[in-house]
Amino acid sequence: MTRKINIFDTTLRDGEQSPGASMNPDEKLVITRELLRMNVDVIEAGFPISSPGDFKAVRSIAEEVGDRAVVCALSRAVAKDIESAADALKYCERPRIHTGIGVSPSHLHDKLRITEDAAIERAVDAVKLARSYVDDVEFYAEDAGRSDYEFLARIIQEVIKAGATVVNIPDTTGYSLPEEFGRRIKYLMEHVDGIEDATVSVHCHNDLGMATALALQGVKNGATQIECTINGLGERAGNTSMEEVVMAMKMHGNELDAHTDIVTTELTRASRLVSSITGIPVQPNKAIVGANAFAHSSGIHQDGVIKKRDTYEIINPADVGAGGSSIILTARSGHAALHERLKALGYDYEGDALDRLYERFLDVADKKKEVYDEDLEALVGEHDRAASAVYSLKAVQISCGSPLIATATITLADREGNETTDVAYGTGPVDAVYKAVNKIVKVENDLTEFSVQSVTRGIDALGEVTIRITAPDGEVFSGRGADNDIVVSSAKAYINALNRLINKLTASQGHPKQTPQDLPPEE
Ligand code: KIV
Ligand code: ZN
Secondary structure (H helix, E strand, C coil): CCEECEEEECCCCCHHHCCECCCCHHHHHHHHHHHHHHCCCEEEEECHHHCHHHHHHHHHHHHHHCCCCEEEEEEECCHHHHHHHHHHCCCCCCEEEEEEEECCHHHHHHHHCCCHHHHHHHHHHHHHHHHHHCCCEEEEEECHHHCCHHHHHHHHHHHHHHCCCEEEEEECCCCCCHHHHHHHHHHHHHHCCCHHHCEEEEEEECCCCCHHHHHHHHHHCCCCEEEEEHHHCCCCCCECEHHHHHHHHHHCHHHHCEECCCCHHHHHHHHHHHHHHHCCCCCCCCCCCCCCCCCCCCHHHHHHHHHCHHHCCCCCHHHHCCCCCCCCECCCCCHHHHHHHHHHCCCCCCHHHHHHHHHHHHHHHHHHCCECHHHHHHHHHHHHHHHCCCEEEEEEEEECCCCCCEEEEEEEEECCCCEEEEEEEECCHHHHHHHHHHHHCCCCCEEEEEEEEECCCCCCCCEEEEEEEECCCCCEEEEEEEECCHHHHHHHHHHHHHHHHHHHHHHHCCCCCCCCCCCCCCC
């Protein structure tokens, strides 16, 4: 039997640090449920000291998870952070506090301005304090990838002595080469007393496009936990992508002496879900979950795959839940058929929610005749976004053409159901729609990105618009909208992004959420 490698998912914490990936508490719960279906071992739910919203999210995620996974909360090696993490995890059945400090020369001298000995003292105090609240404490040695081997071994040994159950060796800046990172883990395995009693974790960033290789080299050399995110979301170029490491271990389990308990058939669904919630699209050529991951376009390849699938395909698409289904719904499909298909896709909607989805489904089925799984997922995304909507689109009407001046009339409803209509003209229909929305929702922002993609093939496909807006403080919010008419999709996407911005402003009451890197290293 190969070694079990724990999958520590940090989509809700490091993943949320991707610009534009902020999620509201309901969205975090939807992702949590999917992580549970995938059978992840640890869910890093947030950084409680960073904002009241994050604190509450950690609490509600812990409640949702129960005993099905470990729930982890991040803190710096600072007493008030650890106390806040402990408080957020108060009702958690399997709590873990994740605390740590920078260990590279750059972090010690330039960021923290402390000596190696002082860093060890702070790390040990932090671990002891965390252990006074919970039995499971993970220590992260930030920027370990650029640290001195001997000092790294010394601090890791001291935190294990102080009670750390897991030691996380991050390549925070994604700087290392895979072999070198593997040597670092091997060195720790050979030079740290007591390391055999701790779980060694790797947390690698993708700045040189090597996060997956780094994590696997870590595993090859002794690590038994990988920290990763769905779609590789995360700070800057992102984190190790869960789908990549999980499938690499499935394909090369014997060479790596490793396996995971992840339900791989959920990987595609999880990827689409996270993309739909965060508004961050998955690049078509992304390994495992990209739209082209199993597409063969050259004639020679197609011929090979027709003769025998594995001539050009190392993974059976069904093993990662890709490939769609042969069940296609139409306007003649009833409530029960929709309910069954949604259930097979992992969504359990009943009562009013199912009725609302059925109405939208009929709307789409009337226009495009055949409704595929991808269409249903777009409708579910739209339905879930509506739950936290401050404004919703009631009507949009445009006139445009050449030489006409594009004009849009928009009606929006607020949470109380009050409707407001306004009209604007613009350089094109989308510009006119955005200007009309701005006349009603007076929230300052810049539209920084706009893209349209069809959800499925064909002229009648739903068009999905993804946009990003930037608030005056620089924070980026993304929005998505899907409809048969791309001008309507654009209006929905813009309103979705505005709703996120407004919800964030209201939740933080002027205190924007911060990452560990935003906060000062000292109290
Ligand atoms: O990249 C990193 O070092 C981190 C730590 C906070 C674990 O995200
Ligand atoms: Zn990180």
